[in-house]
Amino acid sequence: MNAVDSTRLADLLSQPISIGGKTVANRLWLAPMAGLGHIAYREVLEHYGSCGMTFTEMCSAKALPMENRKVSPVFRWNDEELPKLVCQIVGATPEEMIPAARRVEDEGFFGLDINMGCSVSGIVKRNSGAALLREPEMALAVVEALRKEVSIPLFVKFRTGWTPDVEPAVALAKQFESAGVDCLVFHPRVAPDKRTRPPVLDNIRAIKEAVSIPVFGNGDVVVPEDCLSMLDSTGCDGVSIGRMAMARPWLFAEWTGDPAYSGDLDAGIFQEYALRLADALDRYYDPIRALKRYKLFTVYFAANFTFGHNLQSKFLASKSMDDIRRVVQEHMRPEMQLTKRPNMNMYNT
Numbered sequence: 001m002n003a004v005d006s007t008r009l010a011d012l013l014s015q016p017i018s019i020g021g022k023t024v025a026n027r028l029w030l031a032p033m034a035g036l037g038h039i040a041y042r043e044v045l046e047h048y049g050s051c052g053m054t055f056t057e058m059c060s061a062k063a064l065p066m067e068n069r070k071v072s073p074v075f076r077w078n079d080e081e082l083p084k085l086v087c088q089i090v091g092a093t094p095e096e097m098i099p100a101a102r103r104v105e106d107e108g109f110f111g112l113d114i115n116m117g118c119s120v121s122g123i124v125k126r127n128s129g130a131a132l133l134r135e136p137e138m139a140l141a142v143v144e145a146l147r148k149e150v151s152i153p154l155f156v157k158f159r160t161g162w163t164p165d166v167e168p169a170v171a172l173a174k175q176f177e178s179a180g181v182d183c184l185v186f187h188p189r190v191a192p193d194k195r196t197r198p199p200v201l202d203n204i205r206a207i208k209e210a211v212s213i214p215v216f217g218n219g220d221v222v223v224p225e226d227c228l229s230m231l232d233s234t235g236c237d238g239v240s241i242g243r244m245a246m247a248r249p250w251l252f253a254e255w256t257g258d259p260a261y262s263g264d265l266d267a268g269i270f271q272e273y274a275l276r277l278a279d280a281l282d283r284y285y286d287p288i289r290a291l292k293r294y295k296l297f298t299v300y301f302a303a304n305f306t307f308g309h310n311l312q313s314k315f316l317a318s319k320s321m322d323d324i325r326r327v328v329q330e331h332m333r334p335e336m337q338l339t340k341r342p343n344m345n346m347y348n349t
């Protein structure tokens with residue numbers, strides 16, 4: 001990206017934004033990701049800095065009221081995170097979600113996010129996640145009930161719906177706004193599409209033009225050019241980054257113009273990141289869960305490299321976190337060739 005565009009991108013992203021009356025430092029946010037956006041990853045992300053808002057993994061609304069934050073794998077945070085941490089819940093009905101929302105507010109999170117985007121079968125079968133988009137009356141009932149229950153900022157993460165026509169999502173966006181939602185994060189893909197076809201940027205524009213609350217765009221933003229093009233072509237207020245945040249967590253600092261991350265980065269940063277995450281996972285989780293979570297991360301991490309498959313197979317063969325550290329130390333070399341765009345065969349899993 002040329003210097004003029006980098007500066008323009010940094011200027012756009014670095015504008016503070018008000019969400020439900022609370023100021024957020026910038027407009028480049030972490031997307032919620034099950035298995036990936038855990039407390040250990042968020043601690044590492046904070047080390048690199050400049051992520052405007054973070055989201056928990058999706059938390060089951062049914063389980064959340066009983067969760068013990070010291071042992072729960074997902075409903076877990078450090079109190080210093082709360083000023084910019086939003087808790088995402090997933091559920092099917094107002095009755096199921098109200099007690100969860102109550103607790104999220106009581107614990108002091110910045111906001112509450114309702115998952116209406118997840119289309120994995122286990123979630124959809126329970127009429128949760130993207131299934132709510134098939135039942136707009138229920139989706140609206142959930143939003144209305146949670147709006148009554150909490151006064152913290154309320155977010156909805158949703159997608160185009162179950163057919164390519166964006167009109168039902170536009171209609172819902174307007175209803176969500178009328179019901180008091182403070183911010184929409186929109187992923188412009190239909191529900192059965194698991195990130196194989198490209199997102200339809202025009203659909204973000206359609207949502208943005210339909211409402212006056214902030215709309216964040218999401219989907220396939222992997223290089224700064226993608227981010228600028230999403231902002232320019234849709235008019236969205238900011239961008240939410242998923243998988244690429246796992247691959248290169250310093251992108252938040254890089255794209256918002258932190259001088260420490262401008263120009264060519266030291267190749268050692270990848271190795272340092274891989275070890276830092278291993279240490280954080282070890283501190284927060286038992287060895288089995290730490291290893292499982294590390295392996296989920298390696299898919300996106302290894303996609304950084306031209307021969308990422310080789311590295312990935314070594315990670316997957318690891319039987320302990322010490323094996324993982326050995327792979328990082330012995331098989332990650334500064335001369336490993338980086339891809340500009342991640343290796344899509346790995347990345348689209």
Ligand SMILES: Cc1cc2nc3c(=O)[nH]c(=O)nc-3n(C[C@H](O)[C@H](O)[C@H](O)COP(=O)(O)O)c2cc1C
Binds near residue numbers: 033035057157244349
């Ligand atoms: C492994 C994985 C887990 C995800 N889990 C969630 C989730 O719990 N809640 C949610 O709203 N979206 C979830 N998503 C979707 C992401 O938030 C995001 O919409 C999607 O990855 C597209 O953005 P990206 O191209 O920047 O990755 C998940 C995506 C991935 C890859």
